[in-house]
Amino acid sequence: MDKSAFSSALSGRVGYARTVLRLGAFHRRLSATTAKVGAPGSISVLLGDSRLWSRLSPDARGYGIATHTAGPQAGDVVVVTHEAVLAALVCGKLSIPTALDRGLLVVDGESTAVDSVRSLLNESFGEKKQSQCKIWQAGNERRILKWNHLCEHV
Numbered sequence: 001m002d003k004s005a006f007s008s009a010l011s012g013r014v015g016y017a018r019t020v021l022r023l024g025a026f027h028r029r030l031s032a033t034t035a036k037v038g039a040p041g042s043i044s045v046l047l048g049d050s051r052l053w054s055r056l057s058p059d060a061r062g063y064g065i066a067t068h069t070a071g072p073q074a075g076d077v078v079v080v081t082h083e084a085v086l087a088a089l090v091c092g093k094l095s096i097p098t099a100l101d102r103g104l105l106v107v108d109g110e111s112t113a114v115d116s117v118r119s120l121l122n123e124s125f126g127e128k129k130q131s132q133c134k135i136w137q138a139g140n141e142r143r144i145l146k147w148n149h150l151c152e153h154v
Contacts, residue, residue: 019083023054025090031062033124040116044072046080077109077117089125096125
C-alpha cells in the first residue's frame, strides 16, 4: 500500500459518502461469506482516521449494518483500521494476513469471538482478490465508475 493512500481522505459530504460506500462493500463481502462459514457475532468497526463507528450484526442475509453508531456494544468484536486499509481490502490490493501482520487492522474482544471474526475476515479477504472492476467491465459502466471511485488512491 502506498503511503499517499493514508493522506487522501476527503472531507465533508463527499468524504463521508465515499467512506460509507467502502464500508458497504466491506459489509457485503462479509455477508456473502457468512453463507459458507456463518456469522460469528456482532462486529463494531472503527475507522480511526474519521473516528467513524459502524456495527455489523447478524441477520437473515448475513450481516446488517448501522453506520455512525456510538461505539461497540457489550460482546462485540472490535475491528480498528483506516479507511485506506478498508479500501485496499475491498479492492483486492491488500490481504487480511498482511493487514494484521503490519498492524494496519486490529481485531479485539473475547478470544473465541476474535478467532471466529479473524476466520471470517480471512475467508472474505484472505488472499488478494481480483478487483471487482475487472469482473464488472463487461457489465454496467456506471458500476465500474462507482467501484473505481472506491478504489482511488489505494
